[in-house]
Amino acid sequence: MRPKFIVGGIVIAAALAYMIYAGVTQSAVYFVTPAELRASAVAGKAYRLGGLVVPGSLTWEPRTLDLRFTLGDGTATVAVHHKGTPPDLFGEGRGAVVEGTWSADGYFRAGLILAKHSEEYKAPHDASAAGYRELIRTLQGAGR
Amino acid sequence: MRDNWSFVFAAYGLAALVLGGYWRRLNRRERELAALEHRRGAARAELRTRPSTPQR
Amino acid sequence: MKDPQRALGWLAAIGLAAGLVVAFGIAPREATQGNVQRIMYLHVPAILVAYLAFGVVLVASTTYLWRRAAGADRLAHASAEVGVIFTAINIATGSIWGKPTWGTWWTWDARLTSVSIMFVIYLAYLLLRAMLEDREQAARFAAVLGIVAALDIPLVHFSVYWWRTLHQPPTVLRPGSIPMDATFVAALTINLAAFALLYGYFVAKRVRLLKREQEVLA
Incomplete structure (x- = not known):
């Protein structure tokens, strides 16, 4: 051979x-949910944590690159700290998977932020058009 | 939202390179085979017409 | 003999040109991702055609073991090779798409892992074919591997449902309606048709080449 x-x-x-x-x-x-992490978090252990970025929880300091937000899964939430620029699709109300360790101080120290997006694709004006239709429907008092 | 056009062009360029490369590889192999067939055909024809002449 | 193949080649070329026109000229800029979403028109048709290619390998391999027809063996061989090319394009474009959107070139989630395993298994299939000197033996072994390897196809497709992944669930091959605007669907369909034509062209060309190789080198 x-x-x-x-x-x-x-x-x-x-x-x-x-x-x-x-x-x-x-x-x-691939990842644990905030509820699963809360149930059995070991300080210093590496995890991959996945959930939704809770709306209103996101703060980013462009000068120090301090990124802070809360990941939730409907039952539990976990505070996440990260230093760096998040990917383009990262944002409030969207899915994210973060890699890092659970800190003894009660937050998740993330070394890597990954954005998880949905399988839906929309044209630019689609969302506003839907909103417009919704508005018309409520104006007509159609209810549902 | 940034557009990341460089990533789009990289993806399309890479795909074009891979598909084009495979196509060219198939064409080259076809030409090689044709040349081989041609040589064999010529050798056989030569053997038939002039059996006494030594092969080049 | 050569004309239908050439016609298929031209059809594929026209299809690819039309695919580029709709992907860049007609399909709108996606609302959340921006223009980077246009990679989808390569990424998704590539994997769907790879599924098709490996499905053909499965059917041709089964036919070979059943009927021992040399033609079925050549079809399996050609289809596996072209399938590997399309899988490579799917993985490469996915990686390029992943960097700006997800924030990474690669991660070992179930979808990316299973598609890599599929790629490597079919590479092994091609290596096995190249390795075995005896054509009859190569065909028989490859046919068995071609059938077993097909088990990974559903694993790849359903991985996003069976495990937690970074990759999103399928947009096209799924139960229910496609959660996408009609123009996106049209652009994807045209590109899928073009890729399928290209697959047909490549396989026809490769099968013919294999037949000639076997005749000349016999």
Whole structure:
């Protein structure tokens, strides 16, 4: 058998082994929810936390790059601190997954912020058009 | 919202490169095979017409 | 003999040109993501055509084991190769799309992990084919792997439902209506058709090439 195939075979086997390892250790429980973190938080342990950015909780200081917000899942919330610029799709009322550690001081220190977006895609004026239709419906007193 | 046009062009450019590269690879292999067939055909024809002449 | 294939090639070229026109000229700028969302017209058709390609590998492999037809084996081989090309495009464009929107080039969530596993399994399939000298044996082993590998297709597609992921659920292949404006759907459909034509063209070309290779090198 030619050495090319042996090398190729080893590379493929190693890649597959690594991916299955990553799949079992990381993908199976990709993130914990705020409620799950609250139930069993260990200070200093690394977590991936996912939830919705609670509207009104987001503050960002462009000069110091201090980003603070609260992640919620409907039952529990967790305060998150981060230093850096968030991705474009990050924002209040949107989904986010953060990587970091639980601090003993009662907040989550995030090293990486990931934005989780929905599967919906809208044209620019769609939202306002829907609002307009909604407005007309209420003006007509149609109720539902 | 920033537009990130550079990312859009990178994605489309990369896709064009991969698809174009594969297409060119198939065409090259076709030409190689045609050349091989041609050589063999010529060799066979030469053998038939002049069996006594030594092969080049 | 060569004409239908050439016609398919031209159809694919026209389709791709039309796809670019609708993706950049007609489809509107997406409200939340901006113009970067236009990567979708590459990313989504690429994976759907890859599913199609690996589905063809499954059917052709089964046919080969059943009927031992050399044509079915060539179709499986060609389709796997083209499927790998489209999977690579899907992964690369997804990574480029992920950086500005999610904030990362890569993460090991269930969708990204399962699609990588699918990519590597079909690479292994092609390697196995190249490795085995005996054509009959290569065809038989590859057919078995071509059937087993298809198990990963539903895993990739449903991973976003079965596990928590960063990747969002599917927009197109899903129960119920598509949560997207009609122009986006039209742009996606045209690009999907163009990619499917290109897949057909590549597979036809590759199958013919394999047949000639086997004749010449026999």
